[in-house]
Amino acid sequence: MQGAYGFPRDRRLLRPAEFQRIFKGADWRVSSATFTLLVVANELGHPRLGVALSKRQVRLAVERNRIRRQLRESFRQHQQMLGGVDIVVLGRAGIAGISTQELRAAIDRSWEELEKRCKKS
Numbered sequence: 563m564q565g566a567y568g569f570p571r572d573r574r575l576l577r578p579a580e581f582q583r584i585f586k587g588a589d590w591r592v593s594s595a596t597f598t599l600l601v602v603a604n605e606l607g608h609p610r611l612g613v614a615l616s617k618r619q620v621r622l623a624v625e626r627n628r629i630r631r632q633l634r635e636s637f638r639q640h641q642q643m644l645g646g647v648d649i650v651v652l653g654r655a656g657i658a659g660i661s662t663q664e665l666r667a668a669i670d671r672s673w674e675e676l677e678k679r680c681k682k683s
Contacts, residue, residue, distance in 0.1 A: 569638045575612030575648060584612070584650045592675050594668045596657040599676060600650045609644040611637045615653040625658045632665050640673040645680050 575581060588600040604610065613630050620626045633651055657665070 569611075569634055572606075573608065573610050573637075573641065575610050575650065580610075580648065581612055581614065581650060584648055590676070590679050592672050592679070594654075594672055596654055596660055596665065596668055597672070598652045598654060599672055600652065601676060601679075602648045604646050604648045607646045609637075609641050609646065610648045612648070612650040614650055615657075619653040619655055620658040622658070628662065629653065629657060629665065632662060633669060636666060636669040636673065640670070640677075643677045644673070647676075647680060649676070 575584075584600050584602045587602060589603055590599075590601040592599040592601070611634065613633055615626045615629060617626075620629060637649075660668075
């Protein structure tokens with residue numbers, strides 16, 4: 563059982579149309595040196611996550627998978643405070659070069675910034 567901190571299928575952005583909706587009309591952006599979060603409010607009452615890492619930013623599949631794992635794990639732990647939003651994480655140049663600890667710290671800071679923005683609106 564996954565409980566409140568799981569990452570079930572309904573917490574994921576899966577279809578290209580879901581990603582396109584966010585790319586076309588992001589309500590908020592939260593940026594760091596290594597990635598950008600694009601955020602759109604949803605009517606579901608819970609957050610959903612999508613990750614878009616290109617081979618141009620992260621050449622090796624093992625690195626892309628490491629980054630995705632860290633993003634999903636951090637999202638899993640912070641989803642309770644995010645509310646009803648759809649989030650796409652876009653990798654930026656240099657994301658592959660940072661350590662797992664630095665990546666995790668940057669992700670956690672971004673969730674906290676997003677939480678503040680969600681509470682304001």
